[in-house]
Amino acid sequence: MSENQAFELLRDETIAEVNSRARLYRHKKTGAEVLSLSNDDENKVFGITFKTPPEDSTGVAHILEHSVLCGSRKYPVKEPFVELLKGSLHTFLNAMTFPDKTAYPVASQNLQDFYNLVDVYLDAVLFPLISENTFRQEGWHYELDATQGPLTYKGVVFNEMKGAYSSPAAVLGKVSQQSLYPDTTYGVNSGGDPAKIPDLTYDYFKNFHARFYHPSNARIVFYGDDDPAERLNILEGYLGQFDRIEVDATVALQKRFTAPRHITQTYSAGDGETSNGKTGMVSVNWMLDPIADQADAMALSVLEYALVGTSASPLRKALTDSGLGEGLTGSGVADDYRQPMFTVGLKGIDEGDAGKVEALIIATLDQLSRDGIAAETIEASINSLEFSLRENNTGSFPRGISLMFRTMRTWLHGGDPLEPLSFEAALSTLKARLAAGERVFEGLIRDRILDNTHRTTVLLKADPGQAAREAAEERARLDAAKAQMDDAEIAEVMSTMHTLKALQEAVDAPEELAKIPSLTLADLPRENKTIPSEESRMGDTRVFFHELTTSGIVYVDLGLDLHGLDPKLLPYLPIFTRALLQTGTKTEDFVSLSQRIGRSTGGIGTNRFISGTLHKGETAAWLFVRGKAVPEKTSELLAIITDVLLGARLDNKERVRQMVLEEKAGFESRLSGMGNSLVSMRIKANLHEADWVSEQLGGISYLFFLRELAAEIDRDWAGVAARLEAIRVAIVNRAGMVANVTSDRTLWQGFAPELATFLDGLPSAPVTFTAWPASLGLDAEGLTMPAPVNFVGKGADIMKLGYKPSGATAVAIKYLNTGYLWDKVRVQGGAYGSSSSFQEVTGSFVFTSYRDPNLLATLDAYDQASTFLGNGIGDAELTRSIIGVIGQIDGYQLPDAKGFTSLIQTLIGDSAERRQRRRDEVLGTTSADFRALATVLAEASKIGHVAVLGSEGAIKVANDERGGFLKVTRVL
Numbered sequence: 001m002s003e004n005q006a007f008e009l010l011r012d013e014t015i016a017e018v019n020s021r022a023r024l025y026r027h028k029k030t031g032a033e034v035l036s037l038s039n040d041d042e043n044k045v046f047g048i049t050f051k052t053p054p055e056d057s058t059g060v061a062h063i064l065e066h067s068v069l070c071g072s073r074k075y076p077v078k079e080p081f082v083e084l085l086k087g088s089l090h091t092f093l094n095a096m097t098f099p100d101k102t103a104y105p106v107a108s109q110n111l112q113d114f115y116n117l118v119d120v121y122l123d124a125v126l127f128p129l130i131s132e133n134t135f136r137q138e139g140w141h142y143e144l145d146a147t148q149g150p151l152t153y154k155g156v157v158f159n160e161m162k163g164a165y166s167s168p169a170a171v172l173g174k175v176s177q178q179s180l181y182p183d184t185t186y187g188v189n190s191g192g193d194p195a196k197i198p199d200l201t202y203d204y205f206k207n208f209h210a211r212f213y214h215p216s217n218a219r220i221v222f223y224g225d226d227d228p229a230e231r232l233n234i235l236e237g238y239l240g241q242f243d244r245i246e247v248d249a250t251v252a253l254q255k256r257f258t259a260p261r262h263i264t265q266t267y268s269a270g271d272g273e274t275s276n277g278k279t280g281m282v283s284v285n286w287m288l289d290p291i292a293d294q295a296d297a298m299a300l301s302v303l304e305y306a307l308v309g310t311s312a313s314p315l316r317k318a319l320t321d322s323g324l325g326e327g328l329t330g331s332g333v334a335d336d337y338r339q340p341m342f343t344v345g346l347k348g349i350d351e352g353d354a355g356k357v358e359a360l361i362i363a364t365l366d367q368l369s370r371d372g373i374a375a376e377t378i379e380a381s382i383n384s385l386e387f388s389l390r391e392n393n394t395g396s397f398p399r400g401i402s403l404m405f406r407t408m409r410t411w412l413h414g415g416d417p418l419e420p421l422s423f424e425a426a427l428s429t430l431k432a433r434l435a436a437g438e439r440v441f442e443g444l445i446r447d448r449i450l451d452n453t454h455r456t457t458v459l460l461k462a463d464p465g466q467a468a469r470e471a472a473e474e475r476a477r478l479d480a481a482k483a484q485m486d487d488a489e490i491a492e493v494m495s496t497m498h499t500l501k502a503l504q505e506a507v508d509a510p511e512e513l514a515k516i517p518s519l520t521l522a523d524l525p526r527e528n529k530t531i532p533s534e535e536s537r538m539g540d541t542r543v544f545f546h547e548l549t550t551s552g553i554v555y556v557d558l559g560l561d562l563h564g565l566d567p568k569l570l571p572y573l574p575i576f577t578r579a580l581l582q583t584g585t586k587t588e589d590f591v592s593l594s595q596r597i598g599r600s601t602g603g604i605g606t607n608r609f610i611s612g613t614l615h616k617g618e619t620a621a622w623l624f625v626r627g628k629a630v631p632e633k634t635s636e637l638l639a640i641i642t643d644v645l646l647g648a649r650l651d652n653k654e655r656v657r658q659m660v661l662e663e664k665a666g667f668e669s670r671l672s673g674m675g676n677s678l679v680s681m682r683i684k685a686n687l688h689e690a691d692w693v694s695e696q697l698g699g700i701s702y703l704f705f706l707r708e709l710a711a712e713i714d715r716d717w718a719g720v721a722a723r724l725e726a727i728r729v730a731i732v733n734r735a736g737m738v739a740n741v742t743s744d745r746t747l748w749q750g751f752a753p754e755l756a757t758f759l760d761g762l763p764s765a766p767v768t769f770t771a772w773p774a775s776l777g778l779d780a781e782g783l784t785m786p787a788p789v790n791f792v793g794k795g796a797d798i799m800k801l802g803y804k805p806s807g808a809t810a811v812a813i814k815y816l817n818t819g820y821l822w823d824k825v826r827v828q829g830g831a832y833g834s835s836s837s838f839q840e841v842t843g844s845f846v847f848t849s850y851r852d853p854n855l856l857a858t859l860d861a862y863d864q865a866s867t868f869l870g871n872g873i874g875d876a877e878l879t880r881s882i883i884g885v886i887g888q889i890d891g892y893q894l895p896d897a898k899g900f901t902s903l904i905q906t907l908i909g910d911s912a913e914r915r916q917r918r919r920d921e922v923l924g925t926t927s928a929d930f931r932a933l934a935t936v937l938a939e940a941s942k943i944g945h946v947a948v949l950g951s952e953g954a955i956k957v958a959n960d961e962r963g964g965f966l967k968v969t970r971v972l
Contacts, residue, residue, distance in 0.1 A: 004232035006240060007034065015421050018392070018403060022418055023228065027239045030215035035407060035417050036231055037223040037400065043091055043892045044114045044224030045400025047105035048125055051219075051249035051412055052097075052212045053185035058200035059192015060208045062097040063139040063157045065104075067205075068213070069095065070134045072120075073127035075515055077508040079822075080120050083516045086818040087880025089113040089887035092398050098336065099177070099190045100251050101412055103405070107398040109892055111226060115234070116517035122238045125213055132202045133500050137827060139205070140197050141500065142481070142493045151478040151493070153198060154853070159789055160832040161192045163851030166787035168267040169347070169669035172281050172460045173330055176343055179263050179456040180287040181254045186337055194788075195473070215239045217247040219411055223400030251338045251413065254287060260455040268470065268786045269462035270972040279462035282354040283329050283345030284361045287454040290339055291409070294419050294426040297335065298385075300448075302430065303441050304333045306373050306381040308344060311582045312594030314373060315344060318364040320658045324357050325349040327662035336405075338413050342449060345458075348665040354459040362450070369445040377591075378434065378441065380598025382427075387602040389423050391553060391628075393894055467786045467951075504828045513876060521879060521923065524886050528919050530912065531902040538756045540735040540764055544906070546742040546899035553602065554743045554751055555628045555896040557903060558641065559609075561736035562621040564768045569727055570696045571705040572720075575659055576650070576727045577606045577623060583655045585647035590655060593644070600636040602628040604644075608697060612690045612841030614909040619690040619772070622738075622907065623731060628896070634751050638758040645732050645762065650724040657713050664706040671949075671972065675791030676848040679947040680837070682781060683795040686945050688842040689774040700783060700949075700971060701776075734762040738907070742899025780946040782955035782966035789831075789851045790950025792858040796940035799843030803936040807921030808929035810888070812869060813838055815881040815930070820868040821847070824861045829854050836865070841908060845940060855948060855958045863941040869934035872927035885922050 003009060011024040020037040027034065052061045069081035077083065084093055092107035104125055106117040140155035164170050174189055181187045189196075215238075222231045269279060291297045307315040308331045316328055326348025334341045346357050394402045403421060411417035433440050463469075485493070534545045562573070581597075581604060584590035597604050604627040611620045625645070629637040649655070671678070681699040684691035695701050713720055739755060741748060799805065817835045825834035831852035838845045847862040873881070893901060905915075948955060948966065959966050 004229065004236060006236040007232055011418060013418070015418065017423050018421050022421070024417065025232070027215060029244065030239050030242050031244050032215035032218045032220060032239050034220045034235060036228050037221070037403065038228050039225065041224050041399060042109045043107055043398050043400065044109070044226050045105060045107045045221065045398050045404065046118045046121070047103055047221045047401060047404045048121065049101050049103040049219045049408060050212050050217050051100065052102045053100050053249055053251050054188055054190045057189040057193040057196040059157055059161060059197050060200055060205055061102055062191045063135065063200065064205060064209055065095045065097045065102050066138040066157060067130050067134045068124050068128035070138065071129040072123040074123040075120060076129060077512050077516065080124060080516055082818055082822055083513065083880065084117060084120060085884065086814065087518050087883040088117060089519070089883065089890065090117060091892040092401060093117065097190055099186050101408065105401045105404060107401060110519070112523065113519055114226060118234060119517060126238055128209065130206065130209060133503055135202050135205050136500055137504065139200060141496070143497050144490065144493050147490055147494070151482040153478070154830045156826065156830060156832060157192055158194060158197050159830050159851050159853050161197065162194045163672055163787065163789045163832065164191065165194060166268060166789070167669065167672040168281060168460060169330065171267050172283055172458065175263065175265050175460065176283045176285045176456070176458050177341065179261065179458055180285055180341055180454065184252050184254045212247065212249060214245055214247060215242045216245050217249055219408070221404040221407065223403060254339055257454045259453055260457065262457045264459045264461060266461045266463035266466055268466040269464050270786045270970065278326060278348045278350060280349040280351035280354060281329060281345065281347040281460040282349055282357050283343050283458050284358050285341055285343040285456045285458065286449050286452050288340045288342060288448050291335060294422065295429050297420065298423065298426040298430050299440055299444060300333050300335065302381045302385055303444050305385060306377050306441060308332055309381065310594045312591040314368060314377065315361070315364050317591070318360060319346055320662070322360055324353050324360070326665035336409060347669060348661060351459065351461050354457070358457050365445050365450055369442045369450060372439065373441055376595040376599070380595045382431070384598045384603065386427060391602060393896065395894070395897065398892070467788065471788065501828060504823065510876065518880060519883055521882060524883065524923065526923070528916050529890060531898045533902045538759050541737050541739055541759050543739045544741070544903055545748055546902055547745045547748070548742055548895040548898060550743050550895045552630060553628055554631060554634050554741065554747050555899060556626070556637065557740035557900055558625045559738040559740065560623045560731040561767065562623055562731060564730040564736070564770060565727060566770055567772045569723055570693060571702060572723050572727060573623065574663065574697055574702070575656065576724050578659045579650055579656060579724060580606065580644045580648045582659060583649040583652040585643045585649065587647065597640060600629065600633045601640065604640060609904060610690050610694045610697065611908055612688055612839065614841055619693065620907045621693060631747055631750060635754050638754055642758060642761055650728065651721045653713065653717050660706060660710050660713065664710060667703050667706065668972065671785060672787055675949045676850045679791050679793035679949050680846045680848050682947040683793050683846050683945045684842070684844045685776045686778055687775070687797045687844045689772050690842060691844065692773055692775060695776070703971070732763060733765050733767065734759050735764045736767040738903065740899060740903040742896055778945070778967065780966050781948065782959065782968045783947065783949040783971045784952040784955055784968060785949060785972035787951055789853055790855050790948055790954055791848065791850060792852050792855055793846060793848045793947045794859055794862045794944045795844060795846030796944040797843040798845045798936045798940050801936050801939050805838070805840045806929065807918035808925040809838055809933060810885045811881045811922055811925040812930045812933045814884045815873060815877065816865060816869060820865055825849050825852065825858055829857060829861065831858070855950065855954045856961060859946065866934040866938035866941065869930045869937065873930055878925065878927070882922060882925055889919060
């Protein structure tokens, strides 16, 4: 390509490890640095990242991240971001705030759509409107319903961070980080502390953008198969409007501690949490030296995996075997900081045992540094990391964005952005050092950790009074603020609030909306993408093969039908699933098994699939054992699966006890982050058998079951072990299995005989089916936990009300989510998010909100959604919504995901013909389809099931106002 004269080419080299030609440029006029990665990946990526070190915990960087996407010079509508959500083919569209940077990445497979996304994002970050009302909406503002009423805070980020601070695990992680870096930007909360967010002023907010959102402080990445010359042309159109400035965005180095420090803090807990005495959490944290080079980074990655990467890793195992806690805290190396941190700890401890946990961690590390880490563990760790690097499987997350963040580890702080993309030399160096007998990891443990006095130990204690105390402190602050206002200032607060609400409710002018670049319906492919699939039988097992290019890897999915399980056994299934891989086998303990899996495969995992089917009333219920390996190791992969299916030590009481406690503690710590999915599951469990099963295996019912199971293990271990064994007998049956293989055809031809032999070695019996319940029998629930925000859900089976779904249903829901619910519940209501969803296979339609300060107002908003849809839709909005749904249908998938998706489609009875018919219906959507959904939602509003997970106070107020309509259950 001919070089763009506005840019200076600094580097040009091929990086085989990521199959890319890398060109590093500097924009001559501004100094902006650009990394252009060219390859054959159709999932094109653009990202612009600014170094944004905050000085305090007001959340300025986070609020700015939200706000720049709310209108710009070229696109002066309320929220261009939402318009892109509605009507682009994006495979990724978001923005992220980190402790030291803010990133704006997008991805799309469609070239014109990709260019559209890049243009909107560049204009957003470089020329945002960021009005004071946007600051109020996304950050914080006062609200006052009447001159004599109480003052309150509202704001999207304010409520988001209130929800984040209600998660003990998140609090521990943040306090641990801040404890190590008290004198640098890592010592504050870039996301924002709810107690500090109201200290942020609009002037400081605006100045923060002026200081840091400038090309001179930008690092820009392009990735994919688009024209590399056009990338530079697009950038020059924006960057050329600026001159170079000096940006002081240095992240200072933290001065080292001369002695370890101990910190104790509290978290908001419910009374139920403090009843069992195991309410503490502790982490031991070390600040490490800046990573020297890629070899250093590689060694640290292997060490992290060896120490805590699996249940059999020695440090992790020592902690779980100790009985001191219920599960690990978030543990490992955080290498995105200028000075990385290593953290490890336990949750669910007796608060008085924090010193014992700290001593155990240090003693275990000391023993490993002296006696060494088992060679088998090191070999497994290196193989696992190497397989992961070579496969480069990022799932649904675009590979280009993953690589972009990898470059930032060095690039952000003045290092070489290309170095983290290459790994062959570093891997070879590490292997050579180990082959020469060097004690690499023992030395790292000693030098980087044990002899490192820059250590903190953080104890987090449960405080059942904290939520009330924080609410009182906030109330006092608000009351004091109001007391200082005269009548004119109070009137100004109310006027500002009404102005903001009016702006939020205002409709963008059609001529302004038309400026947002969009594809047309004519640009969309009319045919669905197809996934090759061949079905055969090996004995009495159905076998599926998908011929796809998999870069020399064989992907295997073994599906075990769950229909033979008694409903009383279903809640035990998640523990059974973990036990398959974490209890050992008849011939090896679970440490040896874990080492064997790491040495010989790319990983073996499990997941469940529970769904309604397109065969009326039926449920698809499967447990999948999924593995991957290179061809020379596929026989060993199958041998391991045989050993775990037939020989897993389900009678290993101590391991099962540990897994139950880990599962319970993990569930409880995730509650505040998955509340919307939990209320959705709870509602749908009243509507269909498949969703009842899902809720038993992963919902609130499952949490209650785990608490009972923890006691049952000691009370009736023989009974528990017998039930686990009964699950094995019922589902390990090749007559009820499916096998799914994704690979090149030549690999399949070599693997098929091995698979046939493997299946022949499994038991076979007549397949039985057991009826399962189809409802929890609950109409309206209030599930309480100590949180200042709520997760509000309402739903019904709309097909039972006579609704006939089509592809157009998805278009109407897209419009509802990105229009009405976004505006009403998020923008106007202050919730962090809200959405609706529909399952055609069950008929369930559910509304949910996320980190929502409201309850009844949100339920009312759901009930009014039918009016919004009944008003129909304009042609431009209809086109955008259709495009958005086609983008979802044509989402990007890597080969293993394609093979698994094809299998799932078969299992639920979804044919290629039906999918094409649905696509045609999407493309042919009219306003009449919106009115049809509106009609049934109006009926559903009268009978819908309600579930709310949130604060006891909010649920009590709602019950007082609506006659006690919520049945209250304490969750935490």
